[in-house]
Amino acid sequence: MRIFLRRASYSIESDNNEPVTEASKSINLIGLDRSSLERFFLELGEGAYRATQLMKWIYHKGVEDFHSMTDFSKNLRLQLDMLARLDTPAELSRDESSDGTVRWVMQTHNGNAVETVWIPDDRRNTLCISSQIGCMLDCSFCATGKQGFNGNLSPTEIIGQVLHADRALKKNGDPRGITNVVFMGMGEPLLNFEAVMGAVDVLKDDFGFGLSKRRITVSTAGVVPGIQKMCGTTDVALAISLHSPRDVVRSELVPINRKYPIAELIKVCKEYLSTIGDRRSVTVEYTLMEGINDSVEDARELAQLLRSLRCKINLIPFNPFPASSYSRSNRAAIEAFQNSLINSGYTTMLRKTRGEDIDAACGQLVGQVQDRTRRAERHHRA
Secondary structure (H helix, E strand, O other), rough: OHHHHHHHHHHOOOOOOOOOOOOOOOOOOOOOOOHHHHHHHHHHHOOOOHHHHHHHHHHHHOOHHHHHHOOOOHHHHHHHHHHOOOOOOOEEEEEOOOOOOOEEEEEEEOOEEEEEEEEEEEOOOOOOOEEEEEEEEOOOOOOHHHHHHHOOHHHHHHHHHHHHHHHHHHHHOOOOOOEEEEEEOOHHHHOOHHHHHHHHHHHHOOOOOOHHHEEEEEOOOOOHHHHHHOOOOOOOEEEOOOOOOHHHHHHHHHHHOOOOOHHHHHHHHHHHHHHOOOOOOEEEEEEEEEOOOOOOOHHHHHHHHOOOEEOOOOOOEEEOOOOOOEOOOOOOHHHHHHHHHHOOOOOOOOOOOOHHHHHHOOOOOOOOOOOOHHHHHHHHHH
């Protein structure tokens, strides 16, 4: 056992992002990808095939303890009890919207909390998951950024959100469980690249959740180096938060645009599409704010900007939050904006606001963040 624990400290991390050591003598197996689990079992003197057996128990059968894994020997189950655990983030609260949307507040390893949102409809069960505790990017129209930033979530905490929701749905009689996952909750997923890609591996693995590449979406505010790293690493769906066709406006809404302006973002999106080998599109997310980015002229400029990018456009009416200086565009402006894009030949969807009455709509997630950046304090003083 000691040999495993020493060796594992170099290759497998615990759910608090600290190396597993002999002192801890416990590793959370939730969220570890298949290759990491194979190494784990090989160090125990077991066959690598035990990894897929374990994954099926956890992700297919919903088993939450080692003693129920009946194709493991009694001795192996005892070893696992001593060395490992199967913990998911604790649920601190659950709120259900009048439209059926559910928001869970989940505790992180360091006493903070993140939010996870289930958006049901007749065709799919979509889960919006968080990748960080707060967010470093401070987008001016997003409540999460106003909370500041505390740190990254581990693969355990990311997959733990999905597993928690999947079990809840199945216990409530929906055998489909979670069918779609979007990294659109708290945080910028491409600033937690390794953990997010590790979670994606588990989501796609047939012995994990078995989701297709089209049912997993990574949404970014425009971290160009992160999209470059995705090229050749993954083939999941990509969404970008654009919100304006003009650099001067977008830099106010999404400050990272000052570092990676629109032209660079569009270029790297085209590079990503060229690596995934099919005719999929990038989803362009565009939040409509009254008098800021919602004119027909904005729509025309957006159409011209995106002419060379294979994309579809997702229009999002702004969702207000306390102390925000923005307002939602009126219905006439939204319809005129959408019609202009449709007439320019773009597939343009208008996202129906879901979960607004429980503050679970896009841009409203806040969690509980012990801010390391003092940004929350600055916003409060302002």
